[in-house]
Amino acid sequence: MEKAVDKLATIIPLFLASTRFYGKRLDLYSNKLPAYVDKPQSNLKVVFIKNVPQQxxxxxxxxLYTCLYAKYISNEVFDMDLIHIDAKYHRKRYATIM
Known part of the structure; x- marks a missing residue:
């Protein structure tokens, strides 16, 4: 599986760059973010996360789970072994935010 992910991590950014996808969306200029300055678009960090909580x-x-995973990953929380998701609590929380 890791080989397949490595291939996708290479081909997808190359495809998006060759179709000028990045130039069409002003919010996708990742080369301006500190973590990506001076790095080619095809050099992505791939992290395998195991034992993620399941709905x-x-x-x-x-x-809900997708939003929570995105939040954890964006905060660089990759070890989810001890995470328990209380869906009822998070549904109320997101409803309150909205």
Missing amino acids: DPNSNDCG
Whole structure:
């Protein structure tokens, strides 16, 4: 699986650059972010995260879990072994924010 991810991590940025996708979206200039200054677009950091919390099979909380994973990953929390997600609490929390 790691080989497949490595291939995708190379081909997707190359495709997006060759189709000038980055130039069409003003919010995608990652080369301006400190972590990406002086790095080519095709040099992405790939992190494998294991043991992520799973939603209940019939819960329809996939959007909630996606938002929470994005929050954890953006805060560089990659070890999710001890994380328990209380979906009811987070649904109320996001409803309050909205």
